[in-house]
Amino acid sequence: MKADMQDLVAFAAETENGHGGGEATHAEVGHEAGGHEGGGLPQMDTSTYASQVFWLAITFTFLYLFLSRAVLPKIGQVIEERRDRIASDLDKAADLQSKSEKALEAYEGALADARAKAHTLANETRERLTAESDARKAAVEAELSSKLAEADAKIAETKESALASIKDVANETAAVVVEHLIGETADAGAIQAAVDAELSARKG
Amino acid sequence: MAENANDPMHQFVINKIADFQIGGLDLSFTNSSLWMVAAVATVSLFMMSAMSGRALIPGRMQSVAELCYEFISNMVRDNAGTEGMKFFPFVFTVFTFVLSCNMLGMIPYSFTVTSHIIVTFALAAVIITIVLVYGLLRNGFKFFGLFLPSGVPWWMAPIMVPIEVISFLSRPISLSVRLFANMLAGHTVLKVFAGFVVSIGSVGGLAMLGAIVPLAMATALIGLEFLVAFLQAFIFSILTCIYLNDAIHPSH
Numbered sequence: 001m002k003a004d005m006q007d008l009v010a011f012a013a014e015t016e017n018g019h020g021g022g023e024a025t026h027a028e029v030g031h032e033a034g035g036h037e038g039g040g041l042p043q044m045d046t047s048t049y050a051s052q053v054f055w056l057a058i059t060f061t062f063l064y065l066f067l068s069r070a071v072l073p074k075i076g077q078v079i080e081e082r083r084d085r086i087a088s089d090l091d092k093a094a095d096l097q098s099k100s101e102k103a104l105e106a107y108e109g110a111l112a113d114a115r116a117k118a119h120t121l122a123n124e125t126r127e128r129l130t131a132e133s134d135a136r137k138a139a140v141e142a143e144l145s146s147k148l149a150e151a152d153a154k155i156a157e158t159k160e161s162a163l164a165s166i167k168d169v170a171n172e173t174a175a176v177v178v179e180h181l182i183g184e185t186a187d188a189g190a191i192q193a194a195v196d197a198e199l200s201a202r203k204g
Numbered sequence: 205m206a207e208n209a210n211d212p213m214h215q216f217v218i219n220k221i222a223d224f225q226i227g228g229l230d231l232s233f234t235n236s237s238l239w240m241v242a243a244v245a246t247v248s249l250f251m252m253s254a255m256s257g258r259a260l261i262p263g264r265m266q267s268v269a270e271l272c273y274e275f276i277s278n279m280v281r282d283n284a285g286t287e288g289m290k291f292f293p294f295v296f297t298v299f300t301f302v303l304s305c306n307m308l309g310m311i312p313y314s315f316t317v318t319s320h321i322i323v324t325f326a327l328a329a330v331i332i333t334i335v336l337v338y339g340l341l342r343n344g345f346k347f348f349g350l351f352l353p354s355g356v357p358w359w360m361a362p363i364m365v366p367i368e369v370i371s372f373l374s375r376p377i378s379l380s381v382r383l384f385a386n387m388l389a390g391h392t393v394l395k396v397f398a399g400f401v402v403s404i405g406s407v408g409g410l411a412m413l414g415a416i417v418p419l420a421m422a423t424a425l426i427g428l429e430f431l432v433a434f435l436q437a438f439i440f441s442i443l444t445c446i447y448l449n450d451a452i453h454p455s456h
Contacts, residue, residue, distance in 0.1 A: 042213060
């Protein structure tokens, strides 16, 4: 079948070109046949088939071996590495995020603690200060009232002594007045009694 | 070669570069072989330089390489399950090889390796062979459950089984013809429109203005062809995944 077709094509080419048969190789036949219109499809020239299949096998096998051994594992590895790297980066990011969230929580806890502590400290201080100032106030008040009482006592004493001296002055004055009026020294006892009576009457 | 300039089929002609024969088989290094090597070199060099940094934060090239990797690995996982991941390097190779061949074919004066039926058919045959061998090794006789969908009443079997067998057998053909025909048709149409530009333009004078129409058409088609180049590589590899899924999970 194959030989028949070759012969046919060769024959067609020879008759068209007037070529001598001996020198025309198969490829030349294909060339000539394609070189003229109506010479048939070059694709149908079976004489070229063996060569095409042979070189296809060689080149395709080479490409397959090269790609499957050298290139594809490399690309696969790079893609895999990238996928791993991205996954680990994401893990790391999630880890860091949870850490930062924890840190934020701790910070907020510490802040609340500090706030509470500050609050109690302020309260304590205020209470302490209030107590202190109250105590001081009380002390001052006590001191003041004692001083007041002292002053009162002194006033009373002074008044008493003043009153006592008034009595003496009154006695002397009365003795002098009586002496002047009647010309003789009056009895001291009597004068004293009279002054006392007069003073107590006025006081009442 | 001037007479070839307007022949849309000329771009598919295979030229011998270095003669090489083994046991009567002509295994010469041709322009097709050259562009296969170029496609493989493009993919290899790109991947090598893209992954030379192995940066944790990828650069532009490394991003593209990783994008390809994830694109294909998702495709395999979605269509063939986690177990299908053992075929990931294979599907990745199929995708990058076909894509690279298709894209290099878009370079003017280059050769589109995938525009030859034998190349796409050989690729499809490898895929179907893997499906068959792996399916039989893994599932044994149960692999033939593929040909009788579960839940079908037994008396439907005489109709269903031949249909399923034919559809299974036509897979390598449809897989290879789809890619080959897309490339062939796209490049031919592109060449035809480009040829119009040259032939109308060579008239000269006001007629040259008429060349604008096929020129615009050819420009639009180039964009479309880039889309097709990617799309066909994608379809080829996603169908590979779907067929591999049949080998892994033969019960529908």
